[in-house]
Amino acid sequence: MSKCKSFDEVIYFCDGKKCCRYNEEAKSCLKELLNDTGLNKNVLLEKMKCQGMCKSAPVFYINSEKKYKKEVTKKKAKKLFDKYIVA
Ligand code: FES
Numbered sequence: 001m002s003k004c005k006s007f008d009e010v011i012y013f014c015d016g017k018k019c020c021r022y023n024e025e026a027k028s029c030l031k032e033l034l035n036d037t038g039l040n041k042n043v044l045l046e047k048m049k050c051q052g053m054c055k056s057a058p059v060f061y062i063n064s065e066k067k068y069k070k071e072v073t074k075k076k077a078k079k080l081f082d083k084y085i086v087a
Pocket of ligand 1: 014015016017018019020049050051052053054055057058059
């Protein structure tokens with residue numbers, strides 16, 4: 001979690017054994033949104049280790065809010081982007 005210095009925001013996605021099976025859609029959705037809006041220069045998408053919440057896979061974490069987001073689907077990823085990144 002050391003790369004956050006030069007970015008305004010960091011979105012972590014769990015890449016643990018369980019989450020990595022389910023996070024692909026949400027991850028690529030966020031990647032696409034960041035690239036399309038040019039916000040990829042300000043917002044870093046970074047992986048993190050298993051957070052011990054495997055039942056709620058896939059797990060994401062919004063650094064500025066210090067909040068975990070559980071069961072992040074593509075739809076939830078879009079909402080998360082609108083609420084925390086664009087707003
Ligand atoms: S694998 Fe993601 S919380 Fe355990």
